[in-house]
Amino acid sequence: MSTAPHILWADDEIDLLRSHILFLENKGYRITRVTNGADAVSVVGHDPVDVVLLDEQMPGMGGLDTLAAIKRIRPQIPVIMVTKSEEEQLMEEALGDQISDYLTKPVNPSQILLTCKRLLERTRLRSEKVSHDYLSRFGEISRALMNPLSHEEWVDLYREIVHYDIALEGDEGARQILQEQYREANRAFGHFIAAHYPGWVRSTRRPLGNERPVLSHEVIPKWVLPRLEEQRAVLFFVIDCMRYDQWLEFEKLLYPLFSMRKDFHFSILPTATPYSRNAIFSGLLPRDIVRRHPSAWNSGEDDEYSRNRHEEALLSDLLRRRRYQQVRLRYQKLVGKSDGRTFASEVTDYLQADLSAIVINFVDILAHSRADHDIIKELAPDEQAYRALTRTWFEHSWLYQAFQSLARHDCTIIVTTDHGAIRSLHAARVRGDRRTSTALRYKCGRALKVNKKHALIIRDPHAWGLPSDRITTDYIIAKEDFYFLYPTNYHHYLKLYNDSMQHGGASLEEMVLPVITMRPRR
Numbered sequence: 001m002s003t004a005p006h007i008l009w010a011d012d013e014i015d016l017l018r019s020h021i022l023f024l025e026n027k028g029y030r031i032t033r034v035t036n037g038a039d040a041v042s043v044v045g046h047d048p049v050d051v052v053l054l055d056e057q058m059p060g061m062g063g064l065d066t067l068a069a070i071k072r073i074r075p076q077i078p079v080i081m082v083t084k085s086e087e088e089q090l091m092e093e094a095l096g097d098q099i100s101d102y103l104t105k106p107v108n109p110s111q112i113l114l115t116c117k118r119l120l121e122r123t124r125l126r127s128e129k130v131s132h133d134y135l136s137r138f139g140e141i142s143r144a145l146m147n148p149l150s151h152e153e154w155v156d157l158y159r160e161i162v163h164y165d166i167a168l169e170g171d172e173g174a175r176q177i178l179q180e181q182y183r184e185a186n187r188a189f190g191h192f193i194a195a196h197y198p199g200w201v202r203s204t205r206r207p208l209g210n211e212r213p214v215l216s217h218e219v220i221p222k223w224v225l226p227r228l229e230e231q232r233a234v235l236f237f238v239i240d241c242m243r244y245d246q247w248l249e250f251e252k253l254l255y256p257l258f259s260m261r262k263d264f265h266f267s268i269l270p271t272a273t274p275y276s277r278n279a280i281f282s283g284l285l286p287r288d289i290v291r292r293h294p295s296a297w298n299s300g301e302d303d304e305y306s307r308n309r310h311e312e313a314l315l316s317d318l319l320r321r322r323r324y325q326q327v328r329l330r331y332q333k334l335v336g337k338s339d340g341r342t343f344a345s346e347v348t349d350y351l352q353a354d355l356s357a358i359v360i361n362f363v364d365i366l367a368h369s370r371a372d373h374d375i376i377k378e379l380a381p382d383e384q385a386y387r388a389l390t391r392t393w394f395e396h397s398w399l400y401q402a403f404q405s406l407a408r409h410d411c412t413i414i415v416t417t418d419h420g421a422i423r424s425l426h427a428a429r430v431r432g433d434r435r436t437s438t439a440l441r442y443k444c445g446r447a448l449k450v451n452k453k454h455a456l457i458i459r460d461p462h463a464w465g466l467p468s469d470r471i472t473t474d475y476i477i478a479k480e481d482f483y484f485l486y487p488t489n490y491h492h493y494l495k496l497y498n499d500s501m502q503h504g505g506a507s508l509e510e511m512v513l514p515v516i517t518m519r520p521r522r
Contacts (some may be wrong), residue, residue, distance in 0.1 A: 005028070005030065005050045005343075006051075007050065008032045009032070009053040010035070010058070011055040020109045024112065024113060037069070041069045044077065052080065054099075056085075065186045067074075081103070084104070101115055103115065130171070134178065135177070145185055151213040161181070161182055165178060183480060186508055187510050190507075194456055195457065198464055207487040213264070214263075217284050218265070225324060228324060231358070235406065235410070236357045243417075250394050254423070258521060259518065263512060264518075268465060271511055277418035280416075282314035286465060293314065297467065306443075328352075332358050334359065334362075340398035362393065376389075393484075406520070407521070408520065414517075415514075418513075422509045424502040429485060429490070430443060430447070433446055433447065440483060441505035444474065446474060458474060483497060
């Protein structure tokens with residue numbers, strides 16, 4: 001593959017610029033030529049472009065519209081606007097959309113060469129600075145992982161790792177080091193959870209203090225119910241299986257529309273929808289859901305539609321227990337595209353309720369589709385591409401349209417998730433009887449056997465806030481990026497599930513989850 005700097009030049013009169021292009025190619029640059037904005041956006045979305053030369057006046061999709069679309073795909077890419085006008089207003093508008101420089105026609109080849117060189121050098125220096133910053137922090141992060149950390153310190157460390165994971169996208173060498181440190185962090189995090197989680201469960205009967213994190217079943221009492229006192233509509237979004245790094249991609253688009261406050265909660269274990277999302281809506285740990293709502297906890301724990309069909313009833317009961325029984329509640333679960341489009345077109349109707357709870361399943365479907373469909377896995381072979389795919393969906397989604405509509409009204413929006421997901425890269429052999437659950441990152445059954453290095457082994461479910469039947473039930477919960485396979489047909493299932501996105505285990509990606517409170521900026 002060529003290592004020459006790659007320039008994308010978009011101009012509807014590109015054929016008249018052949019001499020300029022030849023000059024740049026002789027100087028060692030690779031030039032991709034397009035004649036319209038739509039093609040320019042397509043190239044940026046699929047090819048590694050270093051600099052964009054963008055004609056301001058093109059028929060159809062104009063230069064500023066093309067610039068905005070390019071920046072949504074790759075915010076950091078340098079763009080040079082080429083214009084026939086020197087009007088100050090135009091340049092202010094363009095600079096507001098983050099152009100790196102502009103040139104006025106007619107341009108000469110040397111002028112373009114010098115501008116590109118300067119921007120490429122600036123980009124290289126910025127990339128080198130991020131790499132240098134991370135490598136200088138590497139030792140400090142490693143030393144921190146060797147010492148006891150509080151739950152607040154784990155949140156801070158996770159946010160820092162995610163920051164570098166995004167910022168180092170252009171430095172493969174530094175990224176490889178980061179990936180190893182990421183796994184080291186998850187290994188230490190597994191020890192932290194094993195040591196502290198039962199204590200957190202015991203202390204849930206006492207008022208919440210700083211000695212432990214907010215858990216799934218405390219999200220609504222902590223962040224949603226107090227907002228009901230403000231006498232404006234509250235919309236509570238639960239985006240199933242949304243990780244913190246995916247939220248950061250959504251945040252880039254939503255920040256101009258809303259002021260935001262960012263908090264974090266820890267998912268309960270297992271970090272799987274039947275457990276964590278029911279805990280959110282009921283305000284109860286799973287063991288207590290079984291006692292209070294036995295009909296809502298039937299067989300088939302791996303089937304979302306068997307154990308997550310009662311969320312509205314669970315939420316209504318939570319409101320009654322907290323003496324909010326007069327609240328006008330609206331609940332909606334959005335699964336398919338048609339559900340989402342209907343919601344986006346009717347979203348302002350939800351402002352008539354005091355509290356609207358909306359569950360969105362698309363991100364979870366995307367995570368599972370990566371394992372089920374080769375084309376999705378090819379489009380998202382790694383963390384970077386998985387984030388980009390999620391961002392592309394959101395940018396063109398009915399959900400973004402709904403948020404844009406809500407930004408024009410006086411309301412409070414709270415966004416969170418029930419759990420995240422992790423790339424499962426290492427298999428762990430497990431043994432259990434025929435009634436053992438089928439999930440890959442956690443299992444419940446009798447006399448489960450697994451290497452304790454790979455899993456949390458729970459022999460006393462009650463101490464972990466989990467239900468058990470009359471016959472003693474064990475739980476095992478995967479640590480790091482392990483997933484569970486039986487010895488039977490081991491290699492078949494290894495090929496099927498290796499490098500798939502899974503949830504249910506104890507990792508930073510699955511457990512440390514954002515809670516965003518948003519108010520329109522209007």
